[in-house]
Amino acid sequence: MTRSVYVTGIDRGDGRQVVELGVMELLTRQVDRVGVFRPLVHDGPDRLFELLRARYRLAQDPATVYGMDYHRASALQAEQGTDELVSALVDRFHLVARDYDVVLVLGTDYADTQLPDELSLNARLANEFGASVIPVVGGRGQSAESVLAETRNAYRAYDGLGCDVLAMVANRVTREDRDEIAERLADRLPVPTYVVPDEPALSAPTVAQIAQALGAKVLLGDDSGLARDALGFVFGGAMLPNLLGALTPGCLVITPGDRADLVIGSLAAHSAGTPPIAGVLLTLDEVPSDEILTLAARLAPGTPVLSVSGNSFPTAERLFSLEGKLNAATPRKAETALGLFERYADTTGLARRVSAPSSDRVTPMMFEHKLLEQARSDKRRVVLPEGTEERVLHAAEVLLRRGVCDLTLLGPVDQIRKKAADLGIDLGDTQLIDPATSELRDSFAGKYAALRAHKGVTVELAYDVVSDVNYFGTLMVQEGLADGMVSGSVHSTAATIRPAFEIIKTDPEASIVSSVFFMCLADKVLVYGDCAVNPDPDAEQLADIAIQSATTAARFGVEPRIAMLSYSTGTSGSGADVDKVREATELARSRRADLKIEGPIQYDAAVEPSVAATKLPGSEVAGQASVLIFPDLNTGNNTYKAVQRSAGAIAVGPVLQGLRKPVNDLSRGALVQDIVNTVAITAIQAQGPARNPSEKASQQ
Template sequence: MTRSVYVTGIDRGDGRQVVELGVMELLTRQVDRVGVFRPLQHDGPDRLFDLLRARYRLSQDPASVYGMDYHEASALQAERGTDELVSQLVERFHRVAREYEVVLVLGTDFAATQLPDELAINARLANEFGASVIAVVGGKGQSAESVRAETRNAHRAYEALGCDVLAVAVNRVAPEERAEIAERLAARLPVPCYVLPDEPALAAPTVAQITSALGGTVLLGDDAGLARDALDFVFGGAMLPNFLNALTPGCMVVTPGDRADLVVGALAAHSAGTPPIAGLLLTLNERPSDAVLTLASRLAPGTPVVSVAGNSFPTAAELFALEGKLNASTPRKAETALGLFERHVDTGELLARLAVGRSGHVTPMMFEHDLLEQARADRRRVVLPEGAEERVLRAADVLIRRDVCDLTLLGDTEVIRKKAADLGIDLSSTQLIDPVTSELRQSFAERYAELRAHRGVTVELAHDVVADVNYFGTLMVQEGLADGMVSGSVHSTAATIRPAFEIIKTKPEASIVSSVFFMCLADRVLVYGDCAVNPDPDAEQLADIAVQSAATAARFGVEPRIAMLSYSTGTSGSGADVDKVREATKLVRERRPELRIEGPIQYDAAVEPSVAATKLPDSEVAGQATVLIFPDLNTGNNTYKAVQRSAGAVAVGPVLQGLRKPVNDLSRGALVSDIVNTVAITAIQAQPVPSARPAPSEPDAPAGRPASV
């Protein structure tokens, strides 16, 4: 039977979309097919459903999402009664429920709906749908005592109407009162109560939203600039020195278009990062001269300059009435909302109460969700040597908003700050270090010279080497100043991992450093190894790669069933290449008899049950392998790229294994999502594993020449 969750409120303005988005995140973490149903809908676009459809790649027909619009519902209720209204909505709900494992129901919004006793209608619908209720209470602008009373009343109201109340979420409370409100409600309510503070960035309109609302004309600026949140408004009328003192981080400057001094001054301040602004809104329909606009574009490329027709007073009135909205065009707000939800909601507890059984297979979305959740559960610090690279900064923005891990960015700090300001990214919580000027450089040089003395490295030579961002980042990991490192978006694989071979070295139980890719297919996640490091491993090394890959798979929730790949299956072929795979399989069985392994085996027999039934009918791995070990780098690297491009798979990696501390490489074509996933994987690798022991210092890692991936 389909399980459904009904998220509802008691009044408008509760910011319920944060909770609805957070619950959707939890549900898609557990099951593959989640449906959405909104019983009643206003005319016009549904911003939240558009966001859910884009973010979670929903294939649901939008027409099936809605029961009916409010005008139709009001007329039907007036003419034929509430029972008829509910009956029709229940029928339409079940059309969706029949198609999905779980349905998220989005309750009515209490906004000019013309429905009497709207709370009772939501309760009735929840009961008729067989849905459990999460009630949301808005706390913005209310005293702590008022919030507590309203929350208790909301719980009583839904419970008295027969609802199965899973939890209550109190949203948008004053941050300084959040802890006290949460503590008191926990003692008063029989169900979990999650209290979320007001988050200004969620209510802040983006520059694009402001431009649309005011009918403005964009004179300068790119998409990234228009996506910035306007956290404050500063109205320019004073002379330049006083005006500059009034600027605040993330503010939108509103000034008459003929004040070229304030336009140039605000953009110069942004360029210097003191402070970064969201953009400029020029009133009176005055356009600066071409010379001023040219200077402005060079001072702060991408920063929006928007012209509107009205004067400052009516413009101010419209601006203060605007509020940011979650929608498909504001993905950064969605990351902020999810970060807020995950920080203040006990997601493990809520999932247990939802009682949604996990699907039998792991989808790519589930895998990605689990990565972030695991990383967040035991927070680590990851160093990113390519701090000025735009994709790295955008990934850092996501990781910061989702509160996944602590970050250190390396590079010229002024360049990083300016680039971040241009992208509208807040790095106030992020450590920035320039290896060239860092006070750590000398001590790192001494440490590197000590580690490489057997190679004739002096402190003077080491002083130059450690100024390289990858060497500096690796030494941060080695010396415990960071827990892991991710690089490679603009550096070669060799440049990224050579420092790790020299400095961090292998675990005592690992003979080599190897790698895996997590291949996220439409309905499952497979682990491919080794596709990036070792060109032609011998049988001993291949066995080591298999054992390492099985451990990595298990660490990330993929049950290891190992296929040792070859061009021959079972005893059907012979030759040196097949014999190597056969010997490696034997070594794994001797060392780790508890592992399920098959080899030699061809790829089709490893993953396709119908082929396996013919070629190896008695195998417990054939047809259902999850860890596929390639006999050499040529085969592995080409296969992962062929599957990635031909099957549309998401390839996460390469993830290095065998090092004493985690360092991971990126493809130079890595997307922002790839970087986010790899950082999360690195943070998880840095978390302690039960029974793990500190590794002694080892000689240089014997690894093959790193491939270019």
């Protein structure tokens, strides 16, 4: 069983940080405790480790991450030999390995290391660590023939030195050659080979990185604008019409600071989205007047305007030598890198080959990873009615970069594009629809009028109703133009789900629409229902909520063990409220004899084994309940919020269940990650009918 994975290369410039980040993502899906070890390190901050630490909330002491610096390693190898160097690094590695389930090892970088035969050193270290190896071959600027030869030779080199090669990666290959290389490498080697194309956005510096490298003054711009990738450079010296014709999406405009016409023209083009630019860099230490800067700020809020003292030619020389780097300050690049790796590498197959130790713990991060992976496995289209909302746009960017699902954004198209441009967000081929002007509005009005004719709704009235983004989005789902909908970041719960009740309606197998929250605790995920929809369900409805919640839990990898909560456990109490829960329990058992269900039961007896042993000894559910059904909305809503705040749990939801097609509501305080998770859940709900919970659980 593999305990560590060693990502290495054969030369510098292979861009293996994409692979290292992708493997870390894969490992953290499987186990809770992942350590990082870099045998040799240069002076200065380790950008990749800082990114891993920030992104995956690593608690590892940075002092344990590194073996030694290159200078000391070179001296030790020269004075005492390779064996002494390897022995010292092995000792350092085991200090990390003893504390973690699996260790990601970051191989040497072949950059000014002064180490002879670096490939052999990496191979030996991998063997001494007991690590499996993923060699990465850089293909940037190389022909297909060269990439093919280097990949085969790299495999032979590491295999010949006794390494357990998990997979080969040919990275940064020319996009035009990618499919040919992948086809020709298929079945040529005894291990999987993944071919990843070059992605310009990863090597493009951000505006903030440019400002730092040039020592530029930031005249205008916010953090979001400074985080934009500069995908190219356009030098302005000609008249404005000629400059506008030369602008390209994501370019940085470089112009003398006294050309106010070019500054304003570039920002006006950006504001119109034709095209969105990364920013403006002014040379010659010339700064426009305050009036011009005020106009610029109003034209394109947040768009960076920088100023440097040099002229355009030396500035250009320095710009063309800059290359973007993955680090903690570039989360967008990290999303792009992960999306690239997950698209071109068989992460499911690679996970099986890694064979990391299985863990019974399910951390919030592991749960979130699995949501994205499950949604990505069978991509669906989700419509987001709040297309001009900043958080929704940021979430859309993450979803698109990670390839989680296809998206439709609703709202005035020009406003969506302008807002996205101001935020530096590339929406790619995302579908944008304005319900007010859409050609679908007439047909939707007719369909809605027919559905609500019994309420006296005419086509004329329906024409106004369907211009509402939530009604329009719900009709898209109903008509199969989208697979699910997520709204609520700026709309009330009623505004989000009322159209679903009117148009999509309840699933024939459900008597009621209800909701659950996934409560992600430190080491497990619990399902709480119903905490958002039904104020006081009767016994029949409560039984249906329990069955729906079990099905939802199983669909998302939580084995359903259902606790029907009450203030009394077993037969110890009586009263109308307890009797309702007791009746609901019996109804649920009669309908689904395959489910593990207990009730009435108190919360402590449901989740704490020591209490369960006293109150309900021998129960299959008590002490280990995973699905907790509350008797009413007051109890459920207060409990989930109390646990969320006092226990630091992450609450994902509410997730609606019982509708014929998925529609989900957001909290108006939803964070970007909350929106990402809810969209992923919606996409998964749309993938097809859930399997029988007992069947699902038996396969895990």
